[in-house]
Amino acid sequence: MNPYQKEQSEAISMVWRHLIALDTAAIDGLKNMIADYLLFRNKVSEFLSEHFSALCNRKCYESKLSACCSREGIIIFFGDVVINLIESQDYEIMSILATLEQTNMGSKCIYLGNNGCIWRLKPIVCEMFLCKTAKQEVFNANPRLGEMWDEFKRWEKLYKWPDRPVLFDDLETYFIKAGFSSTLMYLHNNPGLLNVKRKSQILKKYE
Ligand code: SF4
Structure with a gap:
């Protein structure tokens, strides 16, 4: 297990242990916290599947390029781990932990399985990544879709960019x-x- 896998495995095991020990009311509280974010993820997923999946399948998946998942270590936020575990079944979490025990022989992401990403709700960095070729092809043909994507990027910031209270910060806290x-x-x-947090707190004092 390399240091990246160890770091991931420790975070996932820790969150899982805690979630298992929580009562229904506490789990419901966490589910309420992430409900709006899940709505956002659904909207992004619908957009991507409507406008990008055919292209990505043709250009990348079928040619085995899979450029999006070809990095060995991607940035995964603690919030990504919490949200994915809340949404996952135990067997899926066990499968992730078992995968992290294995040696990553290739140059691809450790989480890339035969049928794609083994996370139920993939990390936000992965979900919001569109390669240059895909963006050019889709957005040049329909600039309105480019504007919609920009809107999704702004929406994403409301969960993880800490110039205001954000979900990913709250989950860590x-x-x-x-x-x-x-x-x-x-x-x-x-x-x-x-x-970013410090600056926004200073600015708030002068509002
Ligand atoms: S976590 Fe999943 S979506 Fe992200 S790079 Fe790895 S396999 Fe791909």
């Missing part, structure tokens, strides 16, 4: 308060994101 810590808690440990 929830687990920190419960006594947990993870290197994937970027909204609490990434200098750039902490800076």
